[in-house]
Structures are given as C-alpha cells and as structure tokens.
Amino acid sequence: MNTFKALNTKTLDNCGLPQPTEQAVLTLSDPVKTIVTDFASYNPLRLLGTTSIDEALAALRDAATSFILVLDEHGHFTGVITAADLQSAKVLSLATQLGLTRKDLTIEDMMTPIKKAQGVSLRYLETATIGDTLHTMQKQGVMFLMVLSSDNQVCGLISAREISRRLNIPLHITPIANGFHEVMLSVDHPH
Numbered sequence: 730m731n732t733f734k735a736l737n738t739k740t741l742d743n744c745g746l747p748q749p750t751e752q753a754v755l756t757l758s759d760p761v762k763t764i765v766t767d768f769a770s771y772n773p774l775r776l777l778g779t780t781s782i783d784e785a786l787a788a789l790r791d792a793a794t795s796f797i798l799v800l801d802e803h804g805h806f807t808g809v810i811t812a813a814d815l816q817s818a819k820v821l822s823l824a825t826q827l828g829l830t831r832k833d834l835t836i837e838d839m840m841t842p843i844k845k846a847q848g849v850s851l852r853y854l855e856t857a858t859i860g861d862t863l864h865t866m867q868k869q870g871v872m873f874l875m876v877l878s879s880d881n882q883v884c885g886l887i888s889a890r891e892i893s894r895r896l897n898i899p900l901h902i903t904p905i906a907n908g909f910h911e912v913m914l915s916v917d918h919p920h
Contacts, residue, residue, distance in 0.1 A: 755896050757860030764859060764895055765876055766886045773798050773886070778807060778837030785836045786815050795890060796873065799840045806883065808840035811872060813890065815839065843883075848875035851884060863892055870904045 755763060766773070774792045776785060778799050785797060789812050799808040814820075815836070823838060824831050847869050849862075854876065866874060866889050876885035893900045 755859065757858060757863065757896065759859050761854050761857045761859050761862045761887065764887065764891055765854065766888070766891075767876075768884050768886075775800050776836060777802065778835060778840065780836050781832060782815055782820060782834050782836065782839065783832065785810065786812070789815070795888065796886065797836060799836055806843060808837070808842045809846055809873065809875070809886070810836050810840040811888075811890070813872065814841075843875075846873075846875050847871050848877045848883070849887075850877050850879075852879065859892060859896070862887055863889065867902050870902060872902060872904075 773796065774788060774794050775798045776788060778801060780788070789795065789797065795813075796809060796811045798806055799810055801807045820831055820834060820839065824834050827834075827838070849857075849865070854862075862874065866872070866887075872889045874887045875883050876887060878884040889900055889902055892898075
C-alpha cells in the first residue's frame, strides 16, 4: 500500500446529520423516466431458472428488490419473475397442475418468458408520462414493461407496482390470458 497517500482526517466533534430530503410527489402527468429502473445505474438481481421458489424469495429479500431477471445455464436472459408472482396463488395452482410440490417448482416454471414479455422503446419514453405507461400496462394486462435500447437490448424495467407505490394509487391491471393453460392457472381450483 506504499503507492497510495494518506487522507487528511479530522475528529467528529460538533458534527450533525443532514435532514433526509423528501421524495418528490409524483403524478400521472410526470415523465415516466422518473420511475424507470435503469439497468445502467442499477444492477438487477439475476438468478438461474433452476433456482427454487424459496431460494428466489430469500434472494429478493436480501437484495431488497421486487423482481428477478432469469437466466439459462449459459447466462442468456430468458425471463422475468416478480416477488408478487412468487407469493401468488399461482404457485400452488401450477404445482398442483404439474403434479409437483411447491418446493419442487423453480423460477423458470413461474417466470414470464422473455418472448411473452412486453417492451417499449427507450426513445418513446422521452415524451411519455407515467399515466401513458400505466394505461398501456392496463391495456396489455401486464405488471411490468421491459425498456429496450435503440439496438434492441433490455436496458430497464417499469413496474406497475412501483408506480402504485410511488403515486399511492391502487392497481387495476387484469392479466390477459394467452391460451387455455394461462386461463387454468388464473382460476382457483377447489380441492
């Protein structure tokens, strides 16, 4: 460590703490860029699709995040899963349907595959509002939108739950089933 210099330090007598600044109140008319999770400045949690539901929930808690980017064994991006997905009734419904126990399910079983996820170009977000984005999510029946760069790379994510939390408004998004299998997953089955 001889190549580094020592910093000048001082004692901490008579020091205080600054008051935390209040987060600005957002409205539906504000630019959507204010609530985009930008992967250039935030490294999202990434897990292999073979990760169990319980391991994924623990990783979400440890990382203090609400979503996971799912990777295959080669490190390729294959899907997205949210904390809400992992804690929903869909978990037990899918386990029953597949003849598995809850602990046998992986995040790959529960994720939204990237080919079924919805995305929006970063350039459209330059003029879009939070309201425009939430309206789009409601029409598409999706809880998140992937943000795509000009070269078609996923560079961020917009979460309906984050919009709801930050604006303190209720969520009214009904997922749109894309086939009988998804309809069956959304129906509670009496046993």
